[in-house]
Amino acid sequence: MMGITYFRTAETLITGTGSIAQIGEQAKKLHASRVIIITDKIIRQTGLLSKVTEPLISLNIEMDIIDDVIPEPPFENLEQMITKIEGKGYDLLIGVGGGSALDITKVLSVMLTNKKNVRDMIGIENIGNPGLPTILVPTTSGTGSEVTYNAIFTDTRDMVKKGIVSPYLLPNVAIVDAELTLTVPPAVTAATGMDALVHAVESYTAIRADELTDGIALQAIKLISRSLRKAVYNGRDIKAREDMAMGSLLAGISLGNAGVGAVHALAYPLGGRFKVPHGVANSLLLPFVMKYNVVANLEKFSEIAKAMGENIEGLSLREAADTAVTALAQLSKDVGIPASLKDVGVTSTDIPSLAEEASKIDRLLNNNPRWLTVKEIKEIYEDAYGLVEESSTVLV
Ligand SMILES: [Fe+2]
Structure with missing residues (x-):
């Protein structure tokens, strides 16, 4: 319906x-x-x-x-x-x-x-x-x-x-x-560009996503994935900057209508308490939240992999969906975003209160494709801190 x-x-x-x-x-x-x-x-x-x-x-x-x-x-x-x-x-x-x-x-x-x-x-x-x-x-x-x-x-x-x-x-x-x-420095280009990618990915997989926002979000993912590295490492590349400008706009339109989810919810306490720039917090958390979300919508994650230019031929739906998560983590790493909460001043004793705080952001959590309680949020932060073994239940 x-x-x-x-x-x-x-x-x-x-x-x-x-x-x-x-x-x-x-x-x-x-x-x-x-x-x-x-x-x-x-x-x-x-x-x-x-x-x-x-x-x-x-x-x-x-x-x-x-x-x-x-x-x-x-x-x-x-x-x-x-x-x-x-x-x-x-x-x-x-x-x-x-x-x-x-x-x-x-x-x-x-x-x-x-x-x-x-x-x-x-x-x-x-x-x-x-x-x-x-x-x-x-x-x-x-x-x-x-x-x-x-x-x-x-x-x-x-x-x-x-x-x-x-x-x-x-x-x-x-x-x-x-x-x-054109003159935005590399670190800001990376953080803001990854924020835009998070808008596209989160709104595309959101509960409130619809046919209108889906097409817009996928196009944003395509443009940002193909041009963010270039925009970061050669800021004067006008074609890459044009892709990023359009990609970020499309991601914003999709976000404005379908909303975002758990990445933003978990990022906010990092911004508020640890002053981690919004884009850096989002980008850092993106692979960990998506690793958790992926099973909630394999079809959409496999579409994300395709839009990112990944070769998913011959892969099962599950494998294709996982490819999206790996590709997102790789892109974040390639543009120089820290990959662990340890790198942004968080200590393991901060995690319970961060999880408590994030769990209150119902506006965003209710729009996440997979249901999260404070327990799962804590697990995701732990994973982003390097405390979780690969075989953990976070991966299902
Ligand atoms: Fe954002």
Whole structure:
């Protein structure tokens, strides 16, 4: 039986090398006269912003820039920025940067139209009114934030990552231009690219996956698998960057609609407590969670292997599915992501509390193809720490 599903994405998606030049016209179409550009200091230093500001200047659109975004932002980052931008008459917010800058832009836009404390917006559909218009411009190929309707922040009170989820967070326009990613350093390219791959793999195998998201996710897996190594080791390879930009966008669209699962759930406590960058945490955990998930959907894992370019001819369905897990682990290793929790500052005594914390993230765990309780989550962390023998029940 086919269930009823919703499919949502940015109102307008503009892609292609050089597409950033259209940002001025897009701002005009949204009747913007006074724009605030939201970014971080690193982006500002790269000089990349001129590609955004010049088309606006040439159309006489007034603008200010705020570069206060910090990585893996806490709620305080939003609270501090809103005081600087409210009451200034801005009629369009343009977010330029990685996931943090884009998530902040999305939430600032609704903070400006809702007289509500941002902490009261945590959770699903807790925003009363639509926000001010937004244009989102990713400068990394990874988070997919430009097409998702959630935004993730760190709660410094309990060091837990919390999400704000509402269709009002979708932008009016997303501009995805590979040219903006050419100078992203290898380690960031690797972490963000693997995050995108995790979005594609997790949403493809998710409980909420449907026919619409399946095709999009598989294409994302194909593009990312064939080009991530090239993008990491030769950042100037525009073809590889284009594949990554498109792959990450497609993965974001799939994630935005089918959701993600246990990899993200297990990654969040690592981000919150150990400050492991989101992409690194996801990539590190991906092979271990998939080793556990694979039996829940052999057909889909065998399709993943195919999309990754693995030769599965003559293999049984089970063998083909396992090939996907091996290929994902190999890709993560090839792009230099640590393969053990030991490498990111976790000790074995941290595992029980990490598992306890991850087990509370029902929003994601309920969407994972295989049911996990705190016991299994602990086993997966132990496996990622190197504590589990190959013959363990984790493998079934
Ligand atoms: Fe992610």
